[in-house]
Amino acid sequence: MKLSLATRIFLGYAVVLVTFGAVSLFSVAELHRNQQEIRLVSQGYLQLSQDAAALETFHTNQGKDTERLLDEQSVETRRALIRLARLYFPPLMAQRLAGARAKAQDILTFAPAGEVPFVRELEARFAELEIQYAAHGRTAEAIFSALAVESPDRAQVAERTSELRDREASIGRELRVVRAALDNRIRSRVDRAEERERRTGLAIITLSLVAIGVGLGATLLSARTLRPVRTLIEGVSRIGRGDYSAQLGVQGEDEVAVLAREFDAMARSLQARESQLKAQAEALARAEQLAAVGRISAQVAHEVRNPLSSIGLNVEMLGDALARATFHSEEEGREAHDLLTAVTREVDRLTDVTEQYLRMARPPKPTLVSENVTEVLGGVLDFSREELERAGVEVVRDFAPDTPPVLADEGQLRQVLLNLVRNSREAMPDGGRLTVSTRGLDSKEVEISVQDTGRGMTEAVRGRLFEPFFSTKEGGTGLGLSVSQQILQAHGGTLSCQSQPGQGTTFVLRLPRA
Template sequence: MILFDFIVNIAIFSLLVSTPLVIRSFIHQKPIKYFSLWASLYAGVVSVILVILSIKQQGYAYDIRYAPVILVFAYFGPIPGVITGLFSLLTRLVSGGNWAPAIIGWLINMMILCVVHKIMSHSSQFRKIGSLFMAYVAGYLVTILSFHILLTEPLFHLQYVLFVMLGVILGGLLIESNDRLLRINRQNKYMEATLEKSESKYKLIANHTSDLIIVMDQNHTVSYFSPSHELVLGYEHHELKGNLLWMLVHPKDLEIFHQTISTMIGGQEGYSLEVRLKHKDGHWKEFESRCQPVKGSHYVIVISRDISDRKKAEEILLQSEKLSIVGELAAGIAHEIRNPLTTIKGFLQVYKEGNYSRKHNELLLSELERIEAITSEFLSLAKPQLTQLTVTDLLELVDYTTEILSPEALLKNIEFQISYEATHFPITGEKNQLKQMLLNIIKNAMESMPDGGEIQICLRKEGECHGVIAIQDHGCGIPEELLPKLGEPFYSLKEKGTGLGLMICKKIIKQHEGDITYSSKMNEGTLVEIRLPLLQA
């Protein structure tokens, strides 16, 4: 019979604790004002019901009215806990006798619970509940020992304490589990709201961007087309849905596009390429596509931007630059040829008057040779070069060039100081062009030293990929502000120079995928460094 009463008490207590928790989970509103006060009043009502359901034995009634009191202390603090305790005390006094032990025991328990709550205020809820329950047990023992209540019945007191403990445990588990479910529910709703907001933001971008966005799988089937396809290519969504990409990509671009996608599937690195896509009306448009694999999946996102207008603008700009260069060259040639023609015209007038000499013939031939040299350099620059690429060595080229120029250097009292940091500098190139380039640059160095001196030529490696030819003269030098103009047509520091020689050198170096740099100081000399890619083993 007592076991049945235990079960009934625990079941009703669990129901009373669960009811407001369940109701709260269905109510979506702001926190209730004075919530802790209302909770203490409700807990007080629960304690009243538990006193009414108390179990009678040997003239004493025992119940689990202190279970809601302990829980209110743990979750809402001392003041709500004392209010709930008052409800339980008043009901206990009304329902039975023995007021003295009931009142004194209540006062002892309230003081102990208040002290323990203050000590454990920063602890977790479960630890706080456990500490409050142990404090209650201590107060209970003080009360029964002080008033000699059933000291000969220890089993009765053990049952009573275990009864209250069971109520506290069940109540705490119900509250904590409900709170945890509420927290998880709130987190899920927050994540859903955040995800929905983020999704709407990205959908807004995808729906209103002019870039084409597609998602492809490993079979190169498109699972998503952005609405911008209709604006840019003229296709409606239902026309693209389920279509393979080969229906849009130009046949000549399709193979490299498929290779790019296949390479990226399951990888991490993205690629950029240019493709032509078919407009609904049949013409092709050029796009720059950025392909990026989705990490941890077999999908690739392709974002394509229409560059047709940009390509047209680049063509117009290139044509404009070509016309500008042609105009500049034409003006330069006209200027350079006009000077010797003026001289020739003057001497012809002298001939007409009969006043001529052998010396005049030599001057005329000199001016004609000058015109021929200008036209030859211009043709060398303009005509396409028939290159025959062979494997050669920069060291051999430098030796060959300096050997050819040695007699002229000897006459001008110039000495070559040559140093090599390695014995092998293999490159792939056109020997004659490279020889012409080295001859022009070393001759320029020699011409900058009319009083003779040394020209240092150093051949070294820069990393494993490039060879560097450094040519240092000790001539008059070049002003720093004029260095960027070197290599421009018809810009020369020589009295009768055209600038085309250095321009041809620059062109040859560029054709061999190299570069040339200059550094100079006035009256100290000029350093020219030529970098060319070495042949890899």
């Protein structure tokens, strides 16, 4: 199950809250247990221990008073001591034992379950002491009755005294046992409370550290979860500055990751749209430039072509007249002939330039028919063989045997290919290798590649390669590649260039299949 961003952050902090809540509950529970221990010791066992000590002291004093009574020789004094003993000891002892027993019963109301058997045992011991003190009181009363007469029966007194001392010794032992049991229990509970307090402190410290660690982990998880938001903001800022190449590359399935992927898709779409608009703007600017230059070129060519035709005709007539003329010397005749030849050559060059301007201004509409592109290429290379061999250029024909026919105007296609072959030759003044290849791309296009091993060109030159009147050759018109691109576009194809300095140049033509 995929959790949303908000759910994951909420769960992280919920875990933190639960952890700190558990630590707090544990601390409160341990504090409550410590309070129970303190109450059990201070309000229970400690008071019972004090009562047991008071009972033991009272019992010891009672034994001393009994010994004093037995040693007293005066009848009046014995009678006074007997009255005091009857008035003071029995009710006070009964009251103290009853109070200790009631206190033991009160401890049962707040004692932990583990302490109930011990308290029950204490209650039983105090009940037993009450029974023993009742028997002790009867024995003491018998002695008091025997000692109250003028001449007590010494044998009877001695027998009763022995019995009384045995009971006092038994009661004393029982009181010491109760007091020792309470002291041991108090010491045990205090030691246990101290040990629990130490363990509780360590546990609270450990759990607090764990809770802090969980909190830090939740914080780091939240920061990591929200980190793509910062990346997204930076990407939006880059898009705002016009940098459409921003790609976030956020992985995951949460809302931010989905938004980041949509953002990447939007950036790619904007980048493609910008490239398309830029290409369209460049094409529009080039078309406007070509249209303007075409109109000017057409006007200039029209104004120049007619005088050139007249000049050419007059030069031919002058040549005929010069052939019939006589000169004072052969050297004068040869010089006149050379001058006339130079004029003719320049007239032909200007005529050729004029024709190029006219082709650019009014490019003829191609007549598209099915053509065997390998045969057209072979004819162009055969036509250019002599000039390529003189330039030291090796030609490699890499025609795919299954190259399909194309829709093209043979004359215009020959013009484009011949221009590209001559450009490649001129790019290799010291010779090199020219590789011409063909292949079918898909069911729609055929690709022709013209690759040389010449000097290559920089990115700046390649960017302006198809601009009208831009040329890197001295004396070049800068119209050959521009016209070739126009011809390919009229065919429904494309002309592109790939080149790096020192690694040659490759022109790629793509034409529609027949």
